[in-house]
Amino acid sequence: MPHEDSTSGQLEALGFTDRFRALFAPYADEGLVPARVVRADKGFLAIATAEEVAHAKVATKLMKTAEDADAMPAVGDWVAVRADAELEVPLVEAVLPRSSAFMRGDPGRASVAQVLAANVDTVLIVHPLDREPNVRRIERELALAWDSGATPAIVLTKADLAEDIEAALEAVGRVALGVDVHATSIVDGRGIEALHAYARDGATVAFIGPSGAGKSSLVNALVGEDVRATREVRATDARGRHTTVTRELVPLPGGGVLLDTPGLRAVAMWDAEEGLSRVFEDVEAYASECRFRDCRHELEPGCAVRAAVEDGELPAERLESYLKLRAESERASAAADVRAKLAEKREHKTLAKTIKRYYKDQKGG
Ligand SMILES: Nc1nc2c(ncn2[C@@H]2O[C@H](COP(=O)(O)OP(=O)(O)OP(=O)(O)O)[C@@H](O)[C@H]2O)c(=O)[nH]1
Ligand SMILES: [Mg+2]
Ligand SMILES: [Zn+2]
Known part of the structure; x- marks a missing residue:
């Protein structure tokens, strides 16, 4: 079908790879179409489908299930969209798993x-x-x-x-x-x-x-x-x-x-432990020589990283910067853990309530 060929070409130009095609397959069976989020700001959403660029809204169902802000559609996301003719605006029903x-x-x-x-x-x-x-x-x-x-x-x-x-x-x-x-x-x-x-x-x-x-x-x-x-x-x-x-x-x-993207005044660190290891390969290269395997390169004796700084092999600013970003990353990670635990607790509470209500209804009815 020539029509289908030309529209799928449009999506490919937008980066719709075989990976996303495969991830999207189950949604196609539900009558949804693939689209990419081209803009997402403070509740405003614009998507590009194979046919057009349109304003869209997040379906209530997705809004409810997306516990965290990072589960909501962001710019660059591939999404599954319901675009039935009777809908005023297309509805984003799912966000496909991200490649990055x-x-x-x-x-x-x-x-x-x-x-x-x-x-x-x-x-x-x-x-x-x-x-x-x-x-x-x-x-x-x-x-x-x-x-x-x-x-x-x-x-x-x-x-x-x-x-x-x-x-x-x-x-x-x-x-x-x-x-x-x-x-x-x-x-x-x-x-x-x-x-x-x-x-x-x-x-x-x-x-x-x-x-x-x-x-x-x-x-x-x-x-x-x-x-x-x-x-x-x-x-x-x-x-x-x-x-x-x-x-x-x-x-x-x-x-x-x-x-x-808009220039950011400050880029707040997020839990980025792996990224830090990549950036500070030079710092971490010395770490294998530290006396303690879990050395934090702070005050431990026999720290090879600090020794490298003292010997002038590693710039002191590099280590300082590493320690600072690591601290920020760990703080973000700890805070996220606390949040996850609270969310879990909330879930248990609502579940307990639901069960209580169920039995009450059973008794009453
Ligand atoms: N001389 C010179 N000026 C440049 C160059 N690139 C950008 N500029 C100028 O720098 C200014 C800012 O450029 P923008 O492209 O708006 O910067 P931006 O990073 O998009 O800024 P935000 O949107 O605020 O984040 C403009 O006046 C550009 O003309 C360059 O290669 N040489
Ligand atoms: Mg700009
Ligand atoms: Zn060390």
């Missing part, structure tokens, strides 16, 4: 994770070269990116304004072990072409990084058209105004999907 999820701590609620982007293949961590690179922030973003299940790469923008590109690349290279680092400029075009490779074969590329770093500018450069608003960063307003306010999927003409 970029999470951060919810700034409003300490123990809650927020999914900033789902089903991302590459996370591009974007920082500008018109100032010294903030390597501490890069480490944090790298940890979250690795932990998401996606592969990170770093893009240093505004190379045309850089004072010393080599020094910046070196500083970033020291904290971005095993990660590609690009220098780009939308003014002279350098480095942009290389970024296209990440979006090949329907892959999804997310842009994260501080406000004013040039994320939306990169999206525009890759699309070849100004699809995203960008804005001058005023010198007097060092914090930068946020130009991008929505997280949004932008399909590339040749296939592949870009996910632009």
